[in-house]
Structures are given as C-alpha cells and as structure tokens.
Amino acid sequence: MVITTRYLEDDLFEASNETGASSRIDMRNKEVKKNLSPVEGLLGSLGTCIGGDVIDILRKRRKTVIGLTLVTNGTRRDHHPRAITAIRCKVVLESPDATVEELAKAAQLVVDKYCSVASSLKPSVNLSCEIIRPA
Numbered sequence: 001m002v003i004t005t006r007y008l009e010d011d012l013f014e015a016s017n018e019t020g021a022s023s024r025i026d027m028r029n030k031e032v033k034k035n036l037s038p039v040e041g042l043l044g045s046l047g048t049c050i051g052g053d054v055i056d057i058l059r060k061r062r063k064t065v066i067g068l069t070l071v072t073n074g075t076r077r078d079h080h081p082r083a084i085t086a087i088r089c090k091v092v093l094e095s096p097d098a099t100v101e102e103l104a105k106a107a108q109l110v111v112d113k114y115c116s117v118a119s120s121l122k123p124s125v126n127l128s129c130e131i132i133r134p135a
Contacts, residue, residue, distance in 0.1 A: 001017070002017065002018055003015050003016070003017055004016055004017075005025070008024075010028065011026065011027035011028040012024065012025075012026055012027070012028065012035075013025045013026075013027070023035075023036075023041070025037070025038055025041055039074065039076070039082075039084065042074075042084070042117075043072040043073075043074050043084075043087070044072070045117050046072055046087065046089070046115070046117045046118060046121070047070035047071075047072040047089065048070075048117075049110075049115040049116060049117040049118065050070060050089060050091070050107065050110050050111065050115050050117075050118065051068050051070045051091075053110040053114045053115055054068065054091065054093075054103070054106045054107055054110050055068055057106040057109065057110065057114075058093075058095070058098055058102070058103070058106055061098075061102065061106075063095055063097055063098040063102065064095055064096055064097050064098070065093065065094070065095055065098070066094040066095060066096070067092075067093070067094035068091070068092070068093055068094070069091075069092040070089055070090070070091050070092075071089070071090040071092075072087060072088075072089050072090075073087070073088045073089075073090075074086070074087050075087075075088075087121075089107075089111075091103060091107050
C-alpha cells in the first residue's frame with residue numbers, strides 16, 4: 001500500500017493512493033480549516049475501521065443493521081509531541097434484533113483482532129523515514 005502526500009499550500013496537504021482516490025489534510029487554524037487534521041483523520045480512520053468490521057460481524061450473525069455511529073474521542077498530551085495517550089470509542093447501533101451484549105462482543109473482537117488501524121496503533125509498529133533531496 002502506497003500513499004503519496006503532497007503539499008498544496010500553507011498547512012494544506014493532499015494524500016492519494018495508487019488509484020487516485022484522495023483526501024485533503026488540513027493543519028490550518030480552526031477559523032479557516034476545512035478538512036480533518038492528521039490526528040483527527042487518524043481517529044476517523046479508527047472509527048471507520050471498527051465500524052466496518054462490527055457491521056460485517058453482525059451481518060454474518062444475521063443481524064439487521066439500520067445505522068451505526070461511532071464517536072471516537074482522543075486525549076492528547078499538552079506538550080510536543082502531542083501524541084494521543086488514550087482513545088475512547090462510543091458505538092451507537094440502530095438494530096431491531098441485535099442486543100447490546102452482541103454489539104459489545106463484536107466491538108471487542110474487532111478492537112482485539114480484526115481492525116488493522118487499531119493494531120497499527122500498538123507500539124510494535126516500526127516507523128522510519130528516508131530523506132531525499134533531488135539535485
């Protein structure tokens with residue numbers, strides 16, 4: 001998987017994949033910001049990953065999913081790097097036949113085993129950067 005991120009203008013970037021799908025990432029002040037910041041995008045990606053997998057599990061168990069909303073709340077450090085120190089997800093399911101217990105089991109299974117974004121937030125991820133300056 002390759003994502004190319006390009007600087008567009010002051011504190012505005014665009015990330016795109018190999019097929020051309022893209023998303024803008026905004027680091028501008030709240031007054032002029034129109035897109036998610038990098039950390040907001042991370043929380044949104046986590047919520048999307050958890051939600052998609054929860055829906056898949058519930059449908060495999062032949063449950064009806066009318067709606068699903070995830071509120072993902074991240075707590076950040078006050079000083080740099082302003083890393084996320086805790087994440088809390090609230091999952092609201094609209095379903096006529098799925099119980100809270102079934103939703104809780106599915107959500108825990110997703111967080112522990114299936115969500116690739118949640119797994120990527122664990123400390124075992126190896127991050128490195130290669131620096132290139134064209135001649």
